[in-house]
Amino acid sequence: MSEIIEKTIEFVKRELSDSEGGHDWWHCYRVWGMSKKIAESEDVKMEVVELAALLHDIADSKFYDGNEEVGPQKAYDFLTSMGVDENIKNEVIDIIRKISFKNKASVLEKSKALQIVQDADRLDAIGAIGIARAFNYGGYKNRSLYNPDIKPNLNMSKEEYKNTTAPTINHFYEKLLLLKDMMNTKKAKQIAENRHRFMQVYLEQFYKEWETEDFE
Numbered sequence: 001m002s003e004i005i006e007k008t009i010e011f012v013k014r015e016l017s018d019s020e021g022g023h024d025w026w027h028c029y030r031v032w033g034m035s036k037k038i039a040e041s042e043d044v045k046m047e048v049v050e051l052a053a054l055l056h057d058i059a060d061s062k063f064y065d066g067n068e069e070v071g072p073q074k075a076y077d078f079l080t081s082m083g084v085d086e087n088i089k090n091e092v093i094d095i096i097r098k099i100s101f102k103n104k105a106s107v108l109e110k111s112k113a114l115q116i117v118q119d120a121d122r123l124d125a126i127g128a129i130g131i132a133r134a135f136n137y138g139g140y141k142n143r144s145l146y147n148p149d150i151k152p153n154l155n156m157s158k159e160e161y162k163n164t165t166a167p168t169i170n171h172f173y174e175k176l177l178l179l180k181d182m183m184n185t186k187k188a189k190q191i192a193e194n195r196h197r198f199m200q201v202y203l204e205q206f207y208k209e210w211e212t213e214d215f216e
Helices: 002-015 025-039 046-055 070-081 086-098 112-123 127-140 158-163 168-174 176-182 186-210
Strands: none
Touching (some): 002 046, 002 070, 025 046, 025 112, 046 070, 046 112, 070 086, 086 112, 112 176, 127 168, 168 176, 168 186, 176 186
16 A cells, blocks of 8 residues: 555646646645544544545646546546555545535534545645635635625535635635634644634734734
8 A cells, every 4th residue: 555655646746746836736745644643543544544635636626617527537547547446446536526615514424534634625724824825826816815895705605616706815704714613523623723713813914904004
């Protein structure tokens, strides 16, 4: 399995070499590392966790006109070429299909491996790196930083969420600030608390600077 992991790392680095900075190899690297840390205190198949973490964003649908099947298919083809056990392969593909923020399944409906990798992916979307990723993607899509006249939409449908062009600050309210309460595992919930608070402090400072009220 260690050889397969190494080959998977090479594959992900190659496939994501020209990716947007918030969804590149380093994002997968962080999710992989965090997944392993969370999994230390859980009863789970480590090979499933590692492979799913590394491959979870191999073809994010937002970069493929919303097509949610490109990623699972790429991962399936790669794992097949590596001769990965069919059961492990199916578990990994299932995680890739269900990991998205848009998947509102309850904890009881998720495998333990999915809970772990989903938590690691969500943790990378909050805190200091989460803020950096949000603005990086906003710049990539040429979105405004903030527009007081455009209010966050907290009741978006899946299609509305996928097609939104709202300012980046809105994304904090439409997703990032919601993630703390969506964590599955005890360890992720603990880590999320600190990262969530950091975002709250950041937003307070952002609004002060926006209104030039930070001169006191």
